[in-house]
Amino acid sequence: MIDTGFLNGLARYNLVVKKRVTSKYAGPRKSIAQGRGILFKDHRAYAPGDDFRAIDWKVFARTDDLMIKTYEEERSLVVHVIIDSSASMKFGKQVTKFDYASMLGVGFAYLAMKENEKFMFSTFSDSLEVFQPRRGMSQLAAMVHHLNTLKTDGKSMIKESIAQYRRMIGSRALIFLISDLLVDAKEVMEAVSLFGKHEIRVIQVLDPIEKELKFTGDFKLEDSETKDKLRTYISPRLRMSYQKMLEEHITKIEKVCGQLGISFYTITTDTPIFDAFHKILE
Numbered sequence: 001m002i003d004t005g006f007l008n009g010l011a012r013y014n015l016v017v018k019k020r021v022t023s024k025y026a027g028p029r030k031s032i033a034q035g036r037g038i039l040f041k042d043h044r045a046y047a048p049g050d051d052f053r054a055i056d057w058k059v060f061a062r063t064d065d066l067m068i069k070t071y072e073e074e075r076s077l078v079v080h081v082i083i084d085s086s087a088s089m090k091f092g093k094q095v096t097k098f099d100y101a102s103m104l105g106v107g108f109a110y111l112a113m114k115e116n117e118k119f120m121f122s123t124f125s126d127s128l129e130v131f132q133p134r135r136g137m138s139q140l141a142a143m144v145h146h147l148n149t150l151k152t153d154g155k156s157m158i159k160e161s162i163a164q165y166r167r168m169i170g171s172r173a174l175i176f177l178i179s180d181l182l183v184d185a186k187e188v189m190e191a192v193s194l195f196g197k198h199e200i201r202v203i204q205v206l207d208p209i210e211k212e213l214k215f216t217g218d219f220k221l222e223d224s225e226t227k228d229k230l231r232t233y234i235s236p237r238l239r240m241s242y243q244k245m246l247e248e249h250i251t252k253i254e255k256v257c258g259q260l261g262i263s264f265y266t267i268t269t270d271t272p273i274f275d276a277f278h279k280i281l282e
Helices: 004-012 057-063 097-114 137-149 158-168 185-195 208-212 236-260 273-281
Strands: 026-035 039-045 067-075 078-084 118-124 128-134 173-179 199-206 217-222 229-234 263-268
Touching: 004 097, 004 273, 057 067, 078 097, 078 158, 097 118, 097 137, 097 173, 097 199, 097 273, 118 137, 118 158, 128 137, 128 158, 158 185, 185 199, 185 236, 199 208, 199 236, 208 236, 229 236, 236 263, 263 273
Parallel strands: 078 118, 078 173, 173 199, 199 263
Antiparallel strands: 026 067, 039 067, 118 128, 217 229
């Protein structure tokens, strides 16, 4: 269950957006359209028909050239929160990966609401469930209710889900994709490349057990998604081999994200939630 008590502690954070947006909604984000706004952009030469009130007389006094100021219009931003709800996300001893991912997702939605931005959220496993973008507490409450009542089940069809979801992204947007990413690295890389030129933050959530595998002895392991079972002996050598494979998997994804200009983070569920937000939004 998601405890929303942490939301008030997010007051000191803001959604930092690097790229300008082109949404048709009015709001506080910089767009690539030019117009009479409050953010100065540049100067250009005065041309017949231009509003003479836009002339920068200080520049004229220095150069004898008639130059007018151009501005950036401000536009709204749609924040997209996409959370993996496949069976593997229910793993966790004290807090499941899904609960932790949900807290992150709700936090990003809350910050969007705080800045009067629209946000859209969805969950995916072997199918995609989408809630349309809205502002306000009713949308946030609906999100919390959905995540608290959702059953984590099915396989993580990340590539198919993102291919379907990208059709719903109109203007440039801020996208948070939250998943354990424990599927074939090639599939993850193909999935994130489908987003195109948006501000994208991919957040991998892992349980400390998955990251460190601090066990020794005979174990019977079960794949939570395929239900395949494996009996094995976990030795120090096997643990080192496992950790190396996991690091190589993460490195592949991180490298592709870097090439695409996507921010990538790996966070374990024992990380204090505000430390996670600080890392992602610093």
